Amino acid sequence: MDSQNPLAEFRLECQNSLADALQKLFPKKQIARLSLDKPPNPEFGQLASSLCFELAKQLGEKPLALAKRLVETLDKSKFSLIEHVTTAGGGYVNFHVDFAKFSALTIDSVRHFDTEYGFVKTDNPLKIIVEHTSANPLSPIHIGQARNPMLGDAIARTLKARGHNVYRHYYIDDVGRQSAVLSYGYEKLGRPKPEGKPDHFFGKIYTTTSCLVEINRLKKELERAKAVSATEEIMKLNRELDDWISVAAELKEKYRELFEALLEKIGKDKDPETTINELNKAYERGDEHAKQLIREVSELCLQGFKETLSCAEVFYDSWDWESEIVWSNRVQEILEKLEKTPYVSALGGVLEFDAEKATQKLKLKKELNLRESYEVPSLTLVRADGTTLYPTRDIAYTLWKFERAEKVINVIGMEQKLAQLQLKIALYALGYSNYADNLIHFAYNLVNLPGYKMSSRTGRYITFDEVMDEAVKRAYEEVSKRSPQLSEEQKQKIANFVGMGAVRYALVEVDPSKPVVFTWDRVLNFETNSAPYIQYSHARACSILRKAQRKPEKPAYNLLKEQLEHEIILAVSSFPDVFIEAAELLKPNLIADFANVLADKFNTFYNALPVIKAKPQELSDARLALVDSVRIVLRNALNLIGIVAPERM
RNA sequence: GGGCGGGUAGCCCAGUACGGAUAGGGCGCAAGCCUCCUAAGCUUGCGGUCGUGGGUUCAAAUCCCACCCCGCCCGCCA
Known part of the structure; x- marks a missing residue:
């Protein structure tokens, strides 16, 4: 005889035997669960029950005496994998396995099932999308981000072995300001042909551009703050500026030529901020020039990612472009639907989702494990310039995923906990409570460098x-x-x-x-x-x-x-x-x-x-x-x- | 300020969902082991206020309450 789970056979025999004896001794008593523990020491057998402690108290009896009575009542003629049963300590019931039989069962089972041994199939196989990695196509995957594919891939493999239909998806986040920043810098340089691995090449451009643009923006804001003598704000801006200036010094040291080139080109632009925002807007609209530019950059970065990930033996079933979701009008449709709910308000061009109101009206606090006193922050769906924000697009993308799967597991860092919560609440608000219930945020903590944080934006990272x-x-x-x-x-x-x-x-x-x-x-x-x-x-x-x-x-x-x-x-x-x-x-x-x-x-x-x-x-x-x-x-x-x-x- | 996650030997980590018997490994340190199937190995030893203080329980690292420390989040970033 072979078994997919030999230990469970033994456990079941112990539980049945125990249940029979309890039935005989106390026909009226209902015992909810007969859990068995692994004893700390082999002299106490292989499985043990501590139920006599609790039961004895209810009956006003000594635990050990009760354990002895119980053991005497066991029907030994039914023992197969059980060798014998003893009492020990203050009242434990210890089951000793018959190793001659159990070894045969175990070893034969393992060798019989071989490549499938251990992989007990679920009774409820589901279509599951595991979305993982999804690093933005801006700069090389660093070791902090790499925790994601390592976990995501292990989860996908495990769920597949469990009998689920698993699809591994990579969400390519090519929409949003950051892609516009990189493409802006790339275009300023005259779209040079990548030297070396493209993601590494673009990583330098992204970091440097982002840093220069940030310094530019902070300086402007500082002037504005000084004009109105906002002391507090000036101090804060100065601190931020100092941080970025030290980043700039590092970058200048690391990529001298590139840094000088970008400094010069961006310096000529009176208002880089606006140019970038325009590019972002154009991309969301699907303007040809923007499309051509940002897609080129993103595709090249992805080439690098695919190379990296395949070295690590990580592969995907689907590469999902965020831009496709936007251009297909799915985001627009969701926005219209959301606007019809009582939770969305428009202030100027800005669309705001009142997550707290939705949570209260739909009585979700308990369900979502939130304290009653906790107020869920609201979520901005659309900017004043009409462009969308990442969580907005993610709502549409999540619905897209649920058209293809019954369960969705998002492997995303825990810093996005709130965004994932808001996403879930939005699904409830739209009436997709079944989807919301089957949406799992698999959160993991960051990988830090000793003494400081790893980050793509500052270029402080070690690549995968x-x-x-x-x-x-x-x-x-x-x-x-x-x-x-x-x-x-x-x-x-x-x-x-x-x-x-x-x-x-x-x-x-x-x-x-x-x-x-x-x-x-x-x-x-x-x-x-x-x-x-x-x-x-x-x-x-x-x-x-x-x-x-x-x-x-x-x-x-x-x-x-x-x-x-x-x-x-x-x-x-x-x-x-x-x-x-x-x-x-x-x-x-x-x-x-x-x-x-x-x-x-x-x-x-x-x-x-x-x-x-x-x-x-x-x-x-x-x-x-x-x-x-x-x-x-x-x-x-x-x-x-x-x-x-x-x-x- | 609020929310979430973490705090277990000098260092790195299991164990906490579902409370059970002397709290487990690894690194490092000390002392040994290749006439024997791979020494990337094995054996022995040293090393613990399970963040702190209460509470619940026959029993607490595990459950409850309060507090302390670290991280993350609370953006018209993603």
């Missing part, structure tokens, strides 16, 4: 490309040191998956809600980073199986009596549980952690017990099968987080 290159380079040095006998080609190959694995792992292992401080050491220290360790463990398992030169023909699983073997069997049997939890709660880091723990146990086993040379042959066969199951589970787990499981390294 740079990190990957450095990781692979460093891995190459490491391989060369550890395995000088390998061929050049082999070394390259290993360096590649070790380096990339380390980068992936570093960004997936921590809980997404925690901030990560990027240090080269974190990614490149192969002692600290667990990815190479897990990969190495997998390779070791493969190596044993290869060296054995035989299949485990007559495995006697009852000979697997060592504590270490039992622990590995339990770990392997719990993979389906871990997988389900990771998929349901969208927690890819659970998979990373699980793989690390299993690798750990396996290495201990490797060191302590012989496999190929174990006697008798039936034991050796059983251990070979065990090693095979570890190999399969490590590989399946690594696949979920996009890390290569190598056969040799």
Whole structure:
């Protein structure tokens, strides 16, 4: 017999057995949930119930006495995977598994399901769009933004394995001021042909243009503030100006020629601000010149992104242009619909969405987990010049996504929490409460550099490309040191998956809600980073199986009596549980952690017990099968987080 | 000021949804282990006011309240 979830078989048997006994002892009592815990120590069995503590209190009895009565009442003739049941501590009921049977069930199941082991299918398969990365086509993807594709891709892989129909979408945010800023600078330079990787090339232009325009704007505002002697404001503007001036100094240092060229060209423009705004307006209208210019820039940047992402083995099913959403009139339609709701007001040309009013009228506070006293800030939908803002377009885009999927997961940084909330409220206001309920903002925290924030606008960032290159380079040095006998080609190959694995792992292992401080050491220290360790463990398992030169023909699983073997069997049997939890709660880091723990146990086993040379042959066969199951589970787990499981390294 | 997220060994992080038995790893540090399936490995040791103070409970890192520290957000930016 094989099972997709061996541990669940055992758990179910324990629960049924416990429920029967409770029924016999207390026919009238309803016990809501029979949850079982993993005991802290193998002497307490493999699953434990603490229900006697609570029950005893209700009955006015001693917990331990009750536990004993309960255990005596269990119908032992029905035991299959249960070996025996004991009481312990103040009143625990401890279930001990019959390892001879359980090992057979687990190992056979893993080897039978092989590439599918652990991937328990959902009862409710959905069409799910996972929108991730969606970095603006302005400057290269930096390591802070890279946390997004690493998480998004792991989530997409996990949900797919869970049996959902998953579509990975990249939202190309080509509409909006920032694209106009970049294109403005690019045009001022006479649309030069990109040197090197286009996203890196445009990144320099974007940062420099943005900085110069910003300084220009701040100076003007400062004059205006001085004219009316607004002391407070002057101080604030001066601070901002100082910041940008120091950014300018850095940029001048880094890209001298480009900086001088842009300084000169932009200097000739009396009012860059207006030119940029006009360009933005023209693009939204779909004017030919603007379209041609901004599309050219965006496409070129995307080429660079695709190159970067494919190095990281991240791919998409759809590239969605924000401009298409605007030009198709979808945004206009949504605005008209919103205007008919009682929550939108027009002040001059400006359209404002009163999110607080909508939340109150539709009684959403509880639903959205908001405090009653919290006032949701209102959202500007349309500027005075008639152009739209990002959240407005996002409402239209979200509806577009829901025409194609039942559930939408947006992998977006937590700094956009409010915008995502407002988006959701707008959906409710439009009457799409079903969509709103199925819209998930998967928020993750920022990756910072020690001491300061990474940002595209200021050019203070470390690119994803740079990190990957450095990781692979460093891995190459490491391989060369550890395995000088390998061929050049082999070394390259290993360096590649070790380096990339380390980068992936570093960004997936921590809980997404925690901030990560990027240090080269974190990614490149192969002692600290667990990815190479897990990969190495997998390779070791493969190596044993290869060296054995035989299949485990007559495995006697009852000979697997060592504590270490039992622990590995339990770990392997719990993979389906871990997988389900990771998929349901969208927690890819659970998979990373699980793989690390299993690798750990396996290495201990490797060191302590012989496999190929174990006697008798039936034991050796059983251990070979065990090693095979570890190999399969490590590989399946690594696949979920996009890390290569190598056969040799 | 308000909202949200985080605070667990010197450093990096699990564990908190659903309270359970002595709070787990890794790095670093100290001491060992290759006549044995890959030493990117293994073993042992040192190291903890689970931010602080209350409360609920047979039982609190986990739940409730208050406070402190860090981050993010509160834009006609995205």
